Amino acid sequence: MLHFRMSMPFYLMTFCGSIMILIILLLRGLLKNRLPKFVFPILWCVVLVRLLVPFSLSSPLSINIPHTFGNATYTAEVTEDTVAVSGEADDYAQFQESPDVTAASILSEGVSVSESSASYGEYLTDIAAFLFRPRLLLAAAYFLGLAATAGILLTKRYRCVKRLQNRFLVEHNETINTMLREIGMGHIQVFTCDEIASPLVSGLLNPRIYLPTRMDFGNTVLLRHILTHETMHIKRKDNWAKAIMLASLCLHWFNPFVWIMSKYFSADLENACDAALLKAYDTEERKSYAMSLLSMAVTGNRVTLLYSAFSRTEIEKRVKNIINYKRASALILAFSTLFLICGTAVFATGIQAPFSSYLSSYCASSNCRWGCYVDITRDIYLGQNAQRRAENAIIDILAADTTNDPELMEEQIKASLAEVFGVEKSAFRVFFSLCINDEEKYAEYADWDITRDGDGSFFYQGEKIRICADELCGMHMEREGTIDVTIHRNRYGFISGVTAQHEGDEMFDGHTRDFRLDR
Numbered sequence: 001m002l003h004f005r006m007s008m009p010f011y012l013m014t015f016c017g018s019i020m021i022l023i024i025l026l027l028r029g030l031l032k033n034r035l036p037k038f039v040f041p042i043l044w045c046v047v048l049v050r051l052l053v054p055f056s057l058s059s060p061l062s063i064n065i066p067h068t069f070g071n072a073t074y075t076a077e078v079t080e081d082t083v084a085v086s087g088e089a090d091d092y093a094q095f096q097e098s099p100d101v102t103a104a105s106i107l108s109e110g111v112s113v114s115e116s117s118a119s120y121g122e123y124l125t126d127i128a129a130f131l132f133r134p135r136l137l138l139a140a141a142y143f144l145g146l147a148a149t150a151g152i153l154l155t156k157r158y159r160c161v162k163r164l165q166n167r168f169l170v171e172h173n174e175t176i177n178t179m180l181r182e183i184g185m186g187h188i189q190v191f192t193c194d195e196i197a198s199p200l201v202s203g204l205l206n207p208r209i210y211l212p213t214r215m216d217f218g219n220t221v222l223l224r225h226i227l228t229h230e231t232m233h234i235k236r237k238d239n240w241a242k243a244i245m246l247a248s249l250c251l252h253w254f255n256p257f258v259w260i261m262s263k264y265f266s267a268d269l270e271n272a273c274d275a276a277l278l279k280a281y282d283t284e285e286r287k288s289y290a291m292s293l294l295s296m297a298v299t300g301n302r303v304t305l306l307y308s309a310f311s312r313t314e315i316e317k318r319v320k321n322i323i324n325y326k327r328a329s330a331l332i333l334a335f336s337t338l339f340l341i342c343g344t345a346v347f348a349t350g351i352q353a354p355f356s357s358y359l360s361s362y363c364a365s366s367n368c369r370w371g372c373y374v375d376i377t378r379d380i381y382l383g384q385n386a387q388r389r390a391e392n393a394i395i396d397i398l399a400a401d402t403t404n405d406p407e408l409m410e411e412q413i414k415a416s417l418a419e420v421f422g423v424e425k426s427a428f429r430v431f432f433s434l435c436i437n438d439e440e441k442y443a444e445y446a447d448w449d450i451t452r453d454g455d456g457s458f459f460y461q462g463e464k465i466r467i468c469a470d471e472l473c474g475m476h477m478e479r480e481g482t483i484d485v486t487i488h489r490n491r492y493g494f495i496s497g498v499t500a501q502h503e504g505d506e507m508f509d510g511h512t513r514d515f516r517l518d519r
Contacts, residue, residue: 003058003380008353010054014252016351017051021257028264037275039336040268045241046347047261051248056353058379060424063351142254149253153246163195164202164210173217179224185231199226204243207234225292232273241269355379359428360390364435365398369493370406371435372398374413374428382421393420404492406432434472434493441473448498450485460485460500467511479515484508 008016024043032040049055170176170190180186190209199211209230217223233239245262252258278286357375359382364371374390376382382390393416401409410432414425421427442452450468451459458465458476466481472489483500484507490496501508 005056008054008056018257020047021261036336037272041272044265046344048244057349058352059349061349062378145253150250167191167193179227201230201233222292225289238269352379363394368398368401369404370432372432374430377429
């Protein structure tokens with residue numbers, strides 16, 4: 001099941017885009033000469049979509065993105081509104097009819113759950129208060145950078161357009177008109193201009209071809225290659241792709257990976273354009289085409305994102321590609337198609353927007369030593385009354401369990417929820433904690449020679465316990481005492497052993513130092 005939302009935060013958009021750029025650059029270095037030239041422009045376009053469109057597409061491949069950064073661990077937090085409970089079958093039926101069963105009623109029956117060590121709401125409030133002022137400064141810096149980048153690019157674009165105003169429309173050159181009609185682009189206007197040194201295409205809604213006045217218009221071979229090349233850019237909508245790339249540069253001006261991407265994106269568009277033309281050329285025609293590129297290349301660097309033009313900085317590489325060009329086999333084309341489909345699917349669904357992982361409240365049953373709650377691992381729509389439906393399914397499992405095996409119950413709960421909601425089992429994550437009353441717990445302690453006096457202090461084999469750490473039931477701590485005890489439990493929640501430490505043992509002395517620091 002896929003779930004689509006337009007809710008991806010900007011910081012995740014740029015983070016995911018950066019990861020995608022690094023991966024494509026690595027693949028480009030390894031597979032550039034082995035894959036068809038159209039593959040990488042398509043992958044770059046997928047990156048542009050990720051950088052510009054705040055979509056979140058959740059799938060079983062998605063990585064879970066938490067709401068906040070930190071290492072906060074969850075413990076069952078009991079409130080009067082968020083606990084579901086079950087006893088015998090009759091009690092469960094009563095629970096279904098009376099939704100007002102609360103944590104207070106559970107505790108009054110003797111069932112105890114460990115309390116949360118910190119309030120999650122207070123934690124979020126503190127984080128928000130801390131980040132509020134820096135976020136204002138970051139926002140101001142971001143928009144200043146965006147305005148500066150857009151201003152620089154628009155200025156360069158304005159200068160280019162101004163140079164192209166000194167142009168002359170080629171209307172009566174029958175050679176040019178015939179060539180354009182032969183390649184199905186007779187509607188394209190061709191201009192000559194004294195201000196440019198190499199052919200180029202400019203314009204989005206009404207693209208036009210501009211040729212330098214100094215060009216030898218009597219060389220029909222050169223003229224055909226140039227017109228075919230430039231019209232191929234128009235057919236492939238390369239100027240639109242570059243305009244979107246410019247928009248991405250403005251929005252992500254602070255990201256060096258996006259600037260690196262812009263360079264390789266332009267080069268890969270040119271290589272793909274060359275490859276599309278070379279399919280129809282034989283070996284001699286390819287050499288002639290390479291010579292045409294060399295003759296019209298511009299010396300030095302040119303801002304090729306502003307329009308499609310020849311540039312000497314990439315010509316040598318392109319000529320080598322032309323000379324070494326081989327038509328891709330059917331197997332390579334099939335592999336490339338599969339590579340694109342899989343790569344696009346992974347890029348689109350790999351990381352999802354932060355979401356609320358909450359599904360069920362803490363559920364417990366008097367028939368079971370364990371209680372649990374369930375989270376979802378990815379952003380999915382589970383329909384109406386999802387929490388109640390999930391809790392009903394969980395309580396059914398807990399109430400019917402006779403094994404006290406949390407691993408078995410976890411598998412049963414996941415399978416039941418997957419059937420209820422029609423999604424994969426891996427979409428759910430189950431958290432168990434031991435859920436027994438104090439009377440039962442202290443009775444187990446007594447079997448291992450751990451007793452409790454009327455003041456609430458614990459003793460082990462007659463020695464007063466300073467720290468009593470139960471692996472599943474929490475910790476009791478006092479400053480007075482001569483022994484530290486750790487209570488070990490097996491997978492079924494029963495005590496399997498007790499470890500005692502006295503003065504001179506490493507852990508005991510470490511606790512002593514901690515007590516002194518607290519003072």
